[in-house]
Amino acid sequence: MKIDPKMTIAEILRHKPEAAEVLQQFGMHCIGCAVASGESLEDAAKVHDIDIQKLLTALQD
Numbered sequence: 001m002k003i004d005p006k007m008t009i010a011e012i013l014r015h016k017p018e019a020a021e022v023l024q025q026f027g028m029h030c031i032g033c034a035v036a037s038g039e040s041l042e043d044a045a046k047v048h049d050i051d052i053q054k055l056l057t058a059l060q061d
Contacts, residue, residue, distance in 0.1 A: 003059045005042035005052055012041060012059070022058045026050050 001015050012019050013031065020031050028048055036044070045052040 003041070003056060005045075005056060006040050008038060008040055009036035009044055010038075016059075019059050022055075026055055026058070 003012055003016070003019070009023070009028075009031070013036075023029075023031060026048070027050065028044060039047075041055070042052055044050075045055055
């Protein structure tokens with residue numbers, strides 16, 4: 001599955017549960033957070049000051 005930066009964290013985890021480990025490695029511990037259901041990966045990366053391209057690459061591996 002190709003992960004799009006506009007997808008919500010909840011969508012990503014629904015389709016690719018193993019992405020949780022990658023998100024945590026990047027300091028995004030918001031997996032169970034209520035905001036995760038409506039916040040895009042791109043927005044979450046900005047809030048956490050994470051390079052979205054590096055995150056997307058890690059999630060695609």
